[in-house]
Amino acid sequence: VAATIKQIAKLAGVAPTTVSLVLNGNPRIGEKTRQHVLKIAADLDYYPNHSGQLLKKGRTDSIALLSSYFQNIFKMELVGGIEQGIFGSKYQLKQFLSQQGTESDKAKEILFGKMADAVILMSYLPPASFMEKMRESKKPVILVEETLPGHPGVEFDNYLGAYRAVEYLAAKGRRRIAISLGLKAYMGHRFVDDRLKGYIAAQRDLGLGYSNIIEIPNYTLEAGHEMFGEISGDRSPDALFCASGDLTAAGFLQEALANGVRVPDDIAVIGFDDSIIARSTCPGLTTVRQPVQAMGKAALDLAVSILEETDPTAWERVVRFEPEIVVRQTA
Amino acid sequence: VAATIKQIAKLAGVAPTTVSLVLNGNPRIGEKTRQHVLKIAADLDYYPNHSGQLLKKGRTDSIALLSSYFQNIFKMELVGGIEQGIFGSKYQLKQFLSQQGTESDKAKEILFGKMADAVILMSYLPPASFMEKMRESKKPVILVEETLPGHPGVEFDNYLGAYRAVEYLAAKGRRRIAISLGLKAYMGHRFVDDRLKGYIAAQRDLGLGYSNIIEIPNYTLEAGHEMFGEISGDRSPDALFCASGDLTAAGFLQEALANGVRVPDDIAVIGFDDSIIARSTCPGLTTVRQPVQAMGKAALDLAVSILEETDPTAWERVVRFEPEIVVRQTA
DNA sequence: TTGTAGGCGTTATCAA
């Protein structure tokens, strides 16, 4: 049903080549023929077959985002940032979902199979050997969140984020600061380790002799609710640093307030990410801001500068973003 | 750099056909040759060129989601639902962004250009002529949120949602119920009209002689904050129905609580959507639930059953979802 | 069991 160049050519009484030239705005075709062809193309509602073009050109003019996460606010904001940057550019964003653990295979499939010119890989650290291989094949893979030195990536200083959160709480007079984390659930994800290390280092540097690590199964509202059960007892914390994210912090908040625990008077709460959730809770959630949108944009920029070869150093650049404490009402 | 069937054939000392047959699991190739070819393919890290395959097959095995919205929770949840359904199927989801007003052109480009086999079009009502044309060309366009009778779509009963919200508030003894809406900003979007009509009808049916329509510029937290300024005065409402969504309701809540207005004692608040926002506010937001994930899934199912021709009626089916009041603490 | 040949829709090279 879709029109092709050949059909237009036949109807117009010219050769396919001519049609192609006209459609691509080549000036060496006579005005009369041009108009004629254009008219017929419009009549037939012609749109170029994408596969045909790609096959010929060898480029796809699209960039893939690959992740193993479904619905998730971090991803939404990352995509938002990428979209902002990609819109109006010549690139298309294609999102792919991969089963956990199959990320690098999927990336190879995408890149070698010419489904996209570059892959932005979210929250997954592939083996160095994989990255080197991609580098040799000139197939850009941009790592987001979990990065590898010497390979293109975008990261956030999670260590510093945690450190500053503890510092901030201590400056507010808190002495028994607990941290919530998915140590087991997100095992192998560096961001978990880094946040924990930052917490421990800050405790040590500030001479705080208290440590309380609340292990949670996932980063949901419900997990936040359940945290509330963990903070009672005689050595209960006077502050909770939800390194597990804003959503868990919001969950905790709900449960605390429902049980008559005052925030921040009885317990200060600080989240992580500064997502839309942190801004919409009540009281407003004090949190460690991670500029996720900007990170998405940065990943895209990295991909584009590698593809367009505008910057030879881009192949080994890791763009690092710094945390910022956003003070609202919970701490 | 990417390996092709020809290269494998040459290295293996067989014809390209043989390689293709092996790779596609055709049983008529001898085991020895099969193993040999497979080994070489693996060595070369072969992945089939997608464009080549598509061009030949005439199908893309992918489904497009087209919208003119960037970051937005509704979209996130819709995508979530689609992904759940698509994962494991043979289809790929491709997301496209279009400038507002160019949706149908973009859809044609996608469909006729063979970038995807079907388009799921979010929150945009195209002209009927466009839908008919697509129908004739056997190019499925699935409408989400804004639908057209006789064309495949997924909709939500916004009228009933609003009606029930008012009914619920009235049953709770509220008499002066205000509604917030982006009448101007979302002009032409049927969901706005429908919610307003539901509100008006319920007021009338229940004999409530009060009407207060708060016009807001967009559906953000900040717009919610500003609503608070609108509800003072002597005929101030005792309930606010945020037909403008949970996020605006959350904004209002923040401002109200910050100003010592008690919710729901002084004013009841009810949101719309039951997004993650509604679940994470404090107090929990009573809201009109719209099963966005299920709607995404339904849109996908519709697309698939049209593509696979499993159900001839799918071409004209509009799947309708019903509201449900989710009672939490604000009303 | 394996190979030959042609074509999907496009574009680039070269010739007319």
Place this chain on the structure above:
DNA sequence: TTGATAACGCCTACAA
């Protein structure tokens, strides 16, 4: 100014 021809990588009837 226009057209014939070939090629991108893959698949598939048909032939061997």
